[in-house]
Amino acid sequence: MSKNHPIVAIARPSGAATPMVRDAFAHMFRREKIIPALVEGESFHRYSRSDMKQAMQESLDAGNPHFSHFGPDANLFGDLEELFESYGENGTGKTRHYLHNEADAARYNSPDMKPGEFTEWQDLPSGTDMLFYEGLHGCAISDGVNLARHVDLKIGLVPVINLEWIQKIHRDIGERGYSEDDVVDTILRRMHDYVHYLIPQFANTDINFQMVPVVDTSDPTFARNVPTLDECVVVIRFCDPEGMEIDFPLLLDKIKNSKMSRRNSIVVPGGKLGQAIELIMTPIFRRLMDGRG
DSSP: OOSSSOEEEEEOOTTOOOHHHHHHHHHHHHHTTOOEEEEEGGGGBSSOHHHHHHHHHHHHHTTOTTOOTTSGGGBOHHHHHHHHHHHHHHSOOEEOOBOOSHHHHHHTTOTTSOTTOBOOOEEOOTTOSEEEEEESOTTOEETTEESGGGOSEEEEEEEOHHHHHHHHHHHHHHTTOOOHHHHHHHHHHHHHHIIIIIGGGGGSOSEEEEEEESSOOSOTTTOSSOOOGGGEEEEEEESOTTTTTOOHHHHHHHSTTOEEEETTEEEEEGGGHHHHHHHHHHHHHHHHHHTOO
């Protein structure tokens, strides 16, 4: 951890970050004049898309049916920890970009590269105010690597598991052309790593935002539609609300139809997630910036 070069990490399952969440943080950075060094978790996958398929098959042939992007063998945890250490010490480090699609290739000026490949490693921009990580493993602890110890503010963004499965099934079938059986096989293959490397992060986060549907999601494979934000509530849990100076009366007053569920938890309508993030995070970010230097 570093007061001069703070690190904020959002740990979340695959696909959990909604445009509303990204927009809320972008609004805060712009309004508070914070210059972030943005780091994407996918950038620290070990394999390109094609190499990952080969590594999965080799793992299966060797008798391991659980090899997945959720586990340490498919990720560069050591490199990510090195980045966190370097940034905390002097505000520098190296990252790269994973190209999800052709638009990403154009965005990162890599027209000759294919979706599923990585750009070259490059230095973070100079003069940033904080490192802002979003991805699967921002607070992971595994095999001699402890990413969580470097992070000044640890945030979990976690849909309940049935909602997460529904989102994945609809995305992979509708956008990527997979069959339902293929998607279910992927979910089962990832489950071991999901339980051992993703879930434990959320017991150690400072704040969790958990999306909970209020419609029937009993059978994710049967659900015909992904629950909308207005069909969900968000349970927001604070590890230490007093230490974080959380103003619950203000939140209850500003966020319509919100309520306290426990002394450290507030429940807000799903459509108010962006507003809740901005109201909660703005004073926290201000204190991080005030503590620098």
